[in-house]
Amino acid sequence: MRATDLLRESIVALNANRMRNLLTVLGVIIGISSVITMMAVIGGIRDCMMKEFGGGSDHIVNISYFDEAHPAQMSDVEQLRKEMASSYDYIVVAQEQSTEASVGSKTCAGANICGTEAKCPEVKTDVKLSEGSFFTEEMVKNSEQVIVIDQIGVKNLFGDDKTAIGDLDSQVIGKSVTIGGAQYSICGVVECAPYMVAMAGDGYAEIYMPLTTFQQRISPNQPINSLYGMASSEADLNTISLDTQQWLARHFGISDENIGNSCYINTNKEMIDQVNGFMAGFSAIMVSVASISLLVGGIGIMNMMLTNVTERIREIGLRKALGACYKDITRQFLLESVFLTLSGGIIGIVSGYLIALAASSVLVSTGALGSMVSDPAEFKPAIDLASMLVVAGVCVVIGVVFGYYPARRAARLDPVEALRYQ
Amino acid sequence: MAQGIKTPPSPMPDSTVVNGVRATLGAGTPAEKRGSYVIDIRNLHRIYESEAGYTHALKGISLQVPRGEFLCIMGPSGSGKSTLMNILGCLDTPTSGTYLLEGLDVSTLDDDELTALRASRLGFVFQSFNLLPRTTVLRNVELPLVYTNTAPKKRHEIARKALASVGLPEQYYDHNSNEISGGQMQRVAIARALVNDPAVILADEPTGNLDSATGLMVLQTFRKLSEQGKTIVLITHDEEVSTWADRTMHIRDGKLLTDEEERAARAASTSHGRGRT
Ligand SMILES: Nc1ncnc2c1ncn2[C@@H]1O[C@H](COP(=O)(O)OP(=O)(O)OP(=O)(O)O)[C@@H](O)[C@H]1O
Ligand SMILES: [Mg+2]
Numbered sequence: 231m232r233a234t235d236l237l238r239e240s241i242v243a244l245n246a247n248r249m250r251n252l253l254t255v256l257g258v259i260i261g262i263s264s265v266i267t268m269m270a271v272i273g274g275i276r277d278c279m280m281k282e283f284g285g286g287s288d289h290i291v292n293i294s295y296f297d298e299a300h301p302a303q304m305s306d307v308e309q310l311r312k313e314m315a316s317s318y319d320y321i322v323v324a325q326e327q328s329t330e331a332s333v334g335s336k337t338c339a340g341a342n343i344c345g346t347e348a349k350c351p352e353v354k355t356d357v358k359l360s361e362g363s364f365f366t367e368e369m370v371k372n373s374e375q376v377i378v379i380d381q382i383g384v385k386n387l388f389g390d391d392k393t394a395i396g397d398l399d400s401q402v403i404g405k406s407v408t409i410g411g412a413q414y415s416i417c418g419v420v421e422c423a424p425y426m427v428a429m430a431g432d433g434y435a436e437i438y439m440p441l442t443t444f445q446q447r448i449s450p451n452q453p454i455n456s457l458y459g460m461a462s463s464e465a466d467l468n469t470i471s472l473d474t475q476q477w478l479a480r481h482f483g484i485s486d487e488n489i490g491n492s493c494y495i496n497t498n499k500e501m502i503d504q505v506n507g508f509m510a511g512f513s514a515i516m517v518s519v520a521s522i523s524l525l526v527g528g529i530g531i532m533n534m535m536l537t538n539v540t541e542r543i544r545e546i547g548l549r550k551a552l553g554a555c556y557k558d559i560t561r562q563f564l565l566e567s568v569f570l571t572l573s574g575g576i577i578g579i580v581s582g583y584l585i586a587l588a589a590s591s592v593l594v595s596t597g598a599l600g601s602m603v604s605d606p607a608e609f610k611p612a613i614d615l616a617s618m619l620v621v622a623g624v625c626v627v628i629g630v631v632f633g634y635y636p637a638r639r640a641a642r643l644d645p646v647e648a649l650r651y652q
Numbered sequence: 653m654a655q656g657i658k659t660p661p662s663p664m665p666d667s668t669v670v671n672g673v674r675a676t677l678g679a680g681t682p683a684e685k686r687g688s689y690v691i692d693i694r695n696l697h698r699i700y701e702s703e704a705g706y707t708h709a710l711k712g713i714s715l716q717v718p719r720g721e722f723l724c725i726m727g728p729s730g731s732g733k734s735t736l737m738n739i740l741g742c743l744d745t746p747t748s749g750t751y752l753l754e755g756l757d758v759s760t761l762d763d764d765e766l767t768a769l770r771a772s773r774l775g776f777v778f779q780s781f782n783l784l785p786r787t788t789v790l791r792n793v794e795l796p797l798v799y800t801n802t803a804p805k806k807r808h809e810i811a812r813k814a815l816a817s818v819g820l821p822e823q824y825y826d827h828n829s830n831e832i833s834g835g836q837m838q839r840v841a842i843a844r845a846l847v848n849d850p851a852v853i854l855a856d857e858p859t860g861n862l863d864s865a866t867g868l869m870v871l872q873t874f875r876k877l878s879e880q881g882k883t884i885v886l887i888t889h890d891e892e893v894s895t896w897a898d899r900t901m902h903i904r905d906g907k908l909l910t911d912e913e914e915r916a917a918r919a920a921s922t923s924h925g926r927g928r929t
Binding site (some may be wrong): 231232234235242245246544545548549550551552553554555556558645646649 | 698763767768771776778784787790798799800844883
């Protein structure tokens with residue numbers, strides 16, 4: 231029997247009982263849409279958590295070094311860059327110092343100054359420009375007096391109580407800020423995390439400036455204590471962490487027992503793996519609960535297919551008499567049940583996603599997500615194509631599993647008995 | 653098929669391939685002679701086993717149908733007509749005895765091989781038409797060809813030809829099968845039995861559900877097909893119907909009788925005060 235004929239026979243048969251089929255498939259639709267809803271909401275929560283940990287980039291290695299007996303200088307960094315060139319694409323220094331910044335009469339007492347290099351936004355993923363641009367390598371080399379300031383700093387230094395975050399961003403480019411008596415011109419504004427708005431007070435500002443400028447004017451003689459490395463794409467993060475630690479121990483002559491207290495090396499990968507693992511466990515539980523309704527739906531399909539076979543005994547007998555073999559009959563009935571479950575699955579995927587959209591707006595507005603998501607506005611249900619394909623595959627499997635017994639029963643009918651059946 | 657192959661009498665069983673099915677000719681019988689019949693049945697028995705016990709439905713039936721014959725089998729209710737028909741149609745297998753269809757020993761075939769044989773060599777016409785509802789006349793006629801993997805284009809062509817040969821006006825081809833009259837339905841069923849160019853058309857009481865006028869039309873259709881050289885075995889308990897056939901056999905209590913034997917048997921039974929069925 232040709233595939234097109236098989237398909238056609240199944241569609242004709244299914245069409246004959248549209249209402250009944252729809253009601254039976256409802257079980258599968260409910261099952262699938264609850265699975266999809268769960269997966270999409272959990273996926274959305276995971277995405278939000280990921281964003282906080284740095285946008286999902288799992289190649290960034292954060293190296294903190296604070297051994298006072300063996301302070302690190304730029305020359306040590308240069309050596310590290312050279313000797314570990316195969317492990318890191320590049321390494322960015324990011325020194326910090328708290329000081330006072332002011333514009334006219336407005337002052338931020340606790341401005342956090344970060345002396346860093348041009349590639350900083352690539353390794354510190356919370357640095358996202360909303361206006362202007364980050365300073366260039368050229369500016370770093372020339373120790374220019376430029377800064378990039380965050381939106382809270384803009385509000386605190388240029389605005390007043392009524393100013394909203396982001397309002398003044400475009401107006402402050404090129405304006406000057408006084409830090410330690412010197413003037414710095416603003417070349418870019420970076421976004422701030424919404425949760426920082428509530429936490430940061432009047433005296434706060436986050437300011438980035440070229441590392442060389444920082445070292446000359448803000449904090450001379452400060453030992454290098456904070457590096458961000460971009461691991462090369464084929465490198466293994468755990469190996470790199472360990473290699474870096476060993477390099478530091480060797481370079482500064484620190485014993486293996488003490489190196490753990492002198493430096494701290496961490497990677498995003500560990501955090502991302504943790505979040506993923508936690509979320510996978512969470513979704514496994516939710517999905518297995520939802521799967522029970524899928525099982526019920528499958529049994530509904532089987533029940534209806536059995537009724538279907540009984541109703542069509544004469545037709546089956548006729549088909550066998552006219553030359554339909556065992557395989558033809560099995561396939562026809564299997565295809566009918568797969569068709570039912572698959573279409574139920576597709577409807578379920580679509581409706582499940584819509585329910586997830588509706589549910590997430592409810593979750594966000596009622597604050598039910600709580601501390602899991604720090605930025606409810608960013609929350610979007612998320613499900614990837616692969617998961618949807620898996621769900622569709624599960625539907626096909628349900629169709630085959632629950633359709634197999636009825637189909638086999640149909641195929642095994644004795645043609646004489648079947649033709650005589652009233 | 654097998655008929656075309658002239659096989660010398662041989663002590664070894666001969667092999668024939670029918671529709672991809674490899675089967676062995678009945679051994680011990682001169683293949684030449686037996687191969688000349690479309691249907692060749694020898695000493696056929698069919699015993700039903702059921703909870704109520706055994707029913708000996710066919711008791712040693714022998715029957716030869718040459719190619720092109722229009723044979724009518726008559727008998728009262730419960731005499732074993734349908735049982736015989738099911739065996740002839742390869743829907744059922746005999747308990748003992750041999751059945752050669754175009755020289756092919758059917759008893760050596762498994763279920764799927766029998767199905768393939770039905771699809772390619774047999775045409776069925778049922779008392780209750782057995783058309784697929786909600787399906788067009790044309791599609792109904794094409795159905796056997798669907799199971800022999802015939803290309804759609806060729807299928808339409810054959811089906812239209814078959815419908816034309818049973819005299820159904822073309823305007824009905826696209827009607828659903830439940831939208832036409834009983835007489836038309838039975839002619840559609842006959843067209844369906846024709847499409848695979850079967851060795852024999854088997855009809856079990858094809859006029860049983862029709863009034864005499866439409867029944868007549870259906871019988872005329874059979875007569876016409878017979879004149880075109882089709883082999884037809886028709887079952888009935890209506891004596892009127894049997895007059896359309898080339899030859900009539902009678903089945904009584906699971907045994908096959910010729911016209912003369914039937915007359916003798918009938919005379920004997922009426923003398924015992926029993927009426928005809
Ligand atoms: N599946 C079966 N199981 C047991 N006995 C059966 C079965 N089919 C038929 N019989 C018996 O075999 C005998 C012959 O039955 P069959 O159906 O061949 O009669 P028939 O000549 O076709 O009758 P009718 O004209 O009423 O159709 C009957 O006695 C019937 O009871
Ligand atoms: Mg009968």
